[in-house]
Amino acid sequence: MLAEFDLIRHYFTAPGAADSRVALGIGDDATLLVPRAGHELAVSVDTSVTNVHFPDDAPASAVGHRALAVAVSDLAAMGARARWCWMALTLDARRFADEDAADAWLSGYAQGFLGGCAAYDSTLVGGDVTSGTLAISVTVMGDVPTGQALKRSGAVVGDVVAVTGALGGGAGGLELWQRGERDLSHPLLRRYLLPEPRLEAGMALRGLATSAMDISDGLLADLGHIRRASNVDVQLDADAVPLAEGLTAALGADAARRAALSGGDDYELLITIAPENFARAQAALDAQGLALSAVGRCVAPGAVSSGDGSVDAAAGDYHGWQHFAPASATVPGDSR
Ligand SMILES: Nc1ncnc2c1ncn2[C@@H]1O[C@H](COP(=O)(O)OP(=O)(O)OP(=O)(O)O)[C@@H](O)[C@H]1O
Ligand SMILES: Cc1ncc(C[n+]2csc(CCOP(=O)(O)O)c2C)c(N)n1
Numbered sequence: 001m002l003a004e005f006d007l008i009r010h011y012f013t014a015p016g017a018a019d020s021r022v023a024l025g026i027g028d029d030a031t032l033l034v035p036r037a038g039h040e041l042a043v044s045v046d047t048s049v050t051n052v053h054f055p056d057d058a059p060a061s062a063v064g065h066r067a068l069a070v071a072v073s074d075l076a077a078m079g080a081r082a083r084w085c086w087m088a089l090t091l092d093a094r095r096f097a098d099e100d101a102a103d104a105w106l107s108g109y110a111q112g113f114l115g116g117c118a119a120y121d122s123t124l125v126g127g128d129v130t131s132g133t134l135a136i137s138v139t140v141m142g143d144v145p146t147g148q149a150l151k152r153s154g155a156v157v158g159d160v161v162a163v164t165g166a167l168g169g170g171a172g173g174l175e176l177w178q179r180g181e182r183d184l185s186h187p188l189l190r191r192y193l194l195p196e197p198r199l200e201a202g203m204a205l206r207g208l209a210t211s212a213m214d215i216s217d218g219l220l221a222d223l224g225h226i227r228r229a230s231n232v233d234v235q236l237d238a239d240a241v242p243l244a245e246g247l248t249a250a251l252g253a254d255a256a257r258r259a260a261l262s263g264g265d266d267y268e269l270l271i272t273i274a275p276e277n278f279a280r281a282q283a284a285l286d287a288q289g290l291a292l293s294a295v296g297r298c299v300a301p302g303a304v305s306s307g308d309g310s311v312d313a314a315a316g317d318y319h320g321w322q323h324f325a326p327a328s329a330t331v332p333g334d335s336r
């Protein structure tokens with residue numbers, strides 16, 4: 001096994017053009033960056049832990065790609081452009097004791113991670129390598145023109161609630177993996193293991209969406225964040241939620257609906273937008289090959305009624321991923 005400094009040099013020195021805004025990159029005690037004038041920095045960190053966020057036996061390249069993609073997804077949700085990332089990697093020393101196994105895994109992992117860096121225009125500028133349970137903590141930094149970031153707090157009564165793409169594919173892919181499916185070209189497995197952050201969509205929605213976030217814990221749980229931050233309620237038309245391709249065929253209708261509403265791992269954008277701007281946003285995303293579907297309306301707090309297709313909070317439909325829930329429990333979330 002290489003010493004950690006050699007490991008960094010060997011696997012994580014990204015090729016490609018030098019970034020003129022990196023005054024000092026990998027190799028010193030800290031990174032020195034030159035922010036763009038007229039922009040705010042958007043910064044977020046996400047940790048991916050083996051057997052919590054990805055299966056221990058997932059392909060190494062998918063682990064690398066996914067760890068970066070889920071972190072970059074938070075920049076997309078802010079309408080920011082990705083710029084830089086830091087990767088703190090904890091490797092299981094026992095598992096990586098065999099040199100060939102370590103090399104195979106690290107090469108695949110680096111290919112997935114650095115491939116994502118190239119695809120999202122994010123330069124790896126630092127990190128950390130430690131031993132312990134396999135986990136990756138990725139800090140991302142992006143920028144957004146001052147005042148134009150998409151926050152969770154801007155939704156107003158009357159806004160349309162909409163989602164990009166289709167939902168349930170992340171949870172559907174996890175279910176298939178647990179059933180033994182290993183063909184990475186399967187669309188649902190791809191949605192789970194190789195998610196794509198909606199960076200271009202987030203940038204196109206600047207000045208149009210009144211609020212935005214990415215769907216990581218599940219639509220219903222994540223809607224709760226916008227409802228709380230914006231002080232609105234949401235009348236959701238659950239039947240209008242677009243289901244990932246092949247989801248119903250793979251899971252059956254009930255499980256497919258549950259995956260789309262509360263499965264999580266989709267990394268699509270959830271937005272609110274004034275009705276008069278919806279068609280423009282839809283056209284902008286359509287030009288990117290991405291659907292934008294209306295799934296509900298913002299209403300005054302307390303005004304939610306359960307009409308056809310709307311979700312019944314009292315029936316325990318409002319839940320999503322929670323890290324500290326007892327194993328296999330259905331987790332009732334905040335029904336507000
Ligand atoms: N340990 C912590 N210390 C300080 N702030 C935290 C901590 N953990 C989370 N936060 C902050 O709480 C907010 C919500 O965090 P959370 O991780 O739930 O983000 P998210 O975008 O909803 O989910 P995801 O992690 O799936 O992207 C963020 O602003 C985050 O920076
Ligand atoms: C092996 C395995 N088991 C379960 C899941 C489901 N899962 C784990 S964390 C999470 C929410 C997002 O994480 P966070 O809130 O930490 O950003 C979800 C939906 C998975 N991805 N992999």
Ligand SMILES: [Mg+2]
Binds near residue numbers: 073074077213214215
């Ligand atoms: Mg998020």
